[in-house]
């Protein structure tokens with residue numbers, strides 16, 4: 001059965017793919033969006049995190065047929081462009097968070113969702129909610145960046161973020 | 166080092182600069198390959214004066230400057246950007262001497278071309294090694310460009326400035342790319358002067374990473390994000406047994422699966438090539454493989470191989486007669502054995518290779534820390550000269566030593582490509598990453614001390630390390646262990662005792678085991694740091710003296726520079742960590758200090774017990790790399806080491822049962838989460854008179870395990886001598 005869904009606002013129509021293929025490989029290899037990463041393949045690390053209809057999803061363990069008719073957002077679609085950064089990306093730059101950067105798109109996708117649920121999280125709430133893995137040890141800066149993003153968000157409450165729902 | 170940064174230097178000779186080292190003019194870009202011999206000499210000198218963890222002294226970095234059509238200066242680096250910020254450091258060194266903003270420089274992976282860089286990217290020494298030669302090269306470049314511009318525009322050379330890709334003065338400017346058209350007429354200056362530390366405008370600034378924005382946007386291509394036209398997907402299976410051999414493969418079911426192009430069987434592995442990644446992985450699961458399992462090794466047996474005195478070994482330090490003094494002082498002696506576990510690297514980007522094998526040509530894109538090792542391995546496997554190889558590298562998703570010695574993946578990928586006649590993207594699954602891993606070796610440290618209870622001085626200290634090897638078995642030179650006797654730059658790094666003690670003894674013994682072992686962040690400083698600094702704590706407790714005081718007492722007697730630097734770090738740490746202030750209830754405090762390739766890292770850890778688990782709640786670390794090129798990068802490396810150190814001290818462990826590595830993914834190989842982040846304070850110290858910086862990527866990890874272990878003792882009275890500390 002061909003797959004149909006939307007990704008970062010763009011339509012994907014009649015994609016010929018095994019319906020059990022993990023969404024991750026569809027995003028990476030069929031749609032050539034390489035910002036979403038493979039690391040554990042078993043829903044353990046969060047490197048492959050994307051949003052599907054507004055929910056945080058680990059795409060390595062999410063068959064593409066479950067995304068049928070859905071809206072998928074990847075790191076490439078988190079901000080409309082570099083001139084209008086999502087607060088999470090803005091905060092990530094301001095806190096100079098990343099090291100190798102490989103795990104970071106997944107962290108940013110998770111952080112963006114956390115801030116929708118808890119607009120101004122405490123350290124403990126961040127620790128309880130973000131279960132992605134980073135081997136380079138950026139965790140201290142991730143906590144700071146999420147708090148900074150919360151501040152950025154609160155200070156620009158009135159500017160709606162177009163492609164984040 | 167004979168070259169100090171403020172002496173005037175002889176410039177490169179024109180012959181060296183252009184002819185002998187080669188220049189290529191391609192497209193609109195001038196490709197200048199700079200000063201191999203000049204650079205090599207200084208690097209070799211530095212390598213000799215320090216412990217190079219790869220054990221290779223003949224290496225020369227490859228650095229090119231491209232001036233491209235849009236006037237940006239592009240540096241092609243032989244050192245990989247693994248996440249440690251090396252590219253940012255390189256850009257800073259170049260921008261400083263070219264006197265341009267850092268934003269006008271870009272640094273990109275160099276891949277394989279030019280002379281070999283046998284050191285690869287490791288040992289925390291990329292920037293230390295490049296600190297002077299790269300600046301000299303940039304300064305030479307600056308003078309050449311200025312002179313050329315002055316001549317061309319007919320203006321005074323002293324007024325010439327380089328700005329955003331244009332050079333000249335006032336309204337008289339010329340685009341760099343235009344100026345570069347006549348590179349052949351450029352004159353090499355007779356003398357170049359590099360800046361004094363006091364003149365630095367960029368070096369020393371806490372700058373953000375140059376690769377920050379593209380990585381935040383998800384746009385940076387890591388190796389496994391790259392592709393080649395008509396590329397297929399490959400997956401392989403190697404023996405899951407330590408000494409296993411491939412007997413037979415029944416591929417009938419796998420071959421029938423949709424998308425499967427070919428099942429490929431080689432001597433010690435079997436692989437699948439399919440149109441899509443998912444198909445390759447599914448087909449791999451359908452292979453019925455029979456292994457000759459070989460001898461069934463168990464963890465306990467492997468550990469039991471690590472007895473003292475069973476192999477030749479190398480004594481690296483012998484002052485006085487430590488063993489005899491300890492033996493004669495039974496009542497005031499202390500003996501203890503420390504153990505470290507097997508560890509996985511666990512870097513987030515799995516190791517992958519994209520390979521295209523053609524008639525007599527090889528093209529690969531590899532995620533490696535040592536491109537020249539890969540090239541050598543390919544040369545000996547396929548008999549193809551390096552001239553016929555194209556090896557590209559890309560940004561790397563973490564290394565920690567895990568990519569240094571994995572040469573077989575590019576070879577495997579090339580065999581897959583050869584079998585199907587098309588490029589193949591080979592990716593290890595996470596399970597394959599864990600189970601076919603080269604792990605940090607298990608090891609034991611046999612510690613001993615004799616103490617004078619009256620003077621509270623340590624009369625003798627010994628550290629005998631018995632461990633698997635990290636380097637020698639893996640280097641493509643047979644018989645190195647016989648030749649050198651021990652892996653003193655890998656496992657044995659850090660056996661040396663700096664404390665002022667009359668009788669000191671340090672020795673390394675590497676035992677042969679069937680486990681594939683390799684370097685891991687901090688190499689020998691992790692096991693030796695854990696053993697020695699925990700043992701120092703034991704001594705302090707035995708004679709009831711404060712652990713800071715015990716160390717300071719054994720650092721003050723001479724005029725040894727290292728001892729002075731260590732004292733300074735300790736005094737700062739004591740204050741910054743509020744060591745002498747009262748603790749909250751339920752908190753344990755411990756400290757440690759270690760020297761790794763002349764960088765000092767000292768740390769205080771505070772721990773609590775939460776839900777039956779040890780939890781590190783606060784860390785204060787003082788780090789002294791002599792010169793801080795980018796304090797922000799140093800902080801990040803220290804934070805990374807602290808997190809990786811906490812993780813490997815508390816939970817990480819690779820274990821072997823029935824000859825198989827039991828860990829297969831992140832659920833049974835537990836690494837730190839965000840929830841494990843303590844409060845962290847980092848203090849950077851510099852040495853005013855220093856001439857070059859020391860590394861920062863690994864030294865901060867050495868004091869982590871012992872300071873946590875010492876904090877656990879402080880809280881519970883239990884001395885834990887084996888990593889990981891795990892459950893209470």
Ligand code: FES
Pocket residue numbers: 037038039040041042043044045046047048049058059060061
């Ligand atoms: S790759 Fe999907 S959670 Fe790790």
Ligand code: FES
Pocket residue numbers: 098099100101102103104133134135136137138248513562563
């Ligand atoms: S930044 Fe490298 S794994 Fe997180």
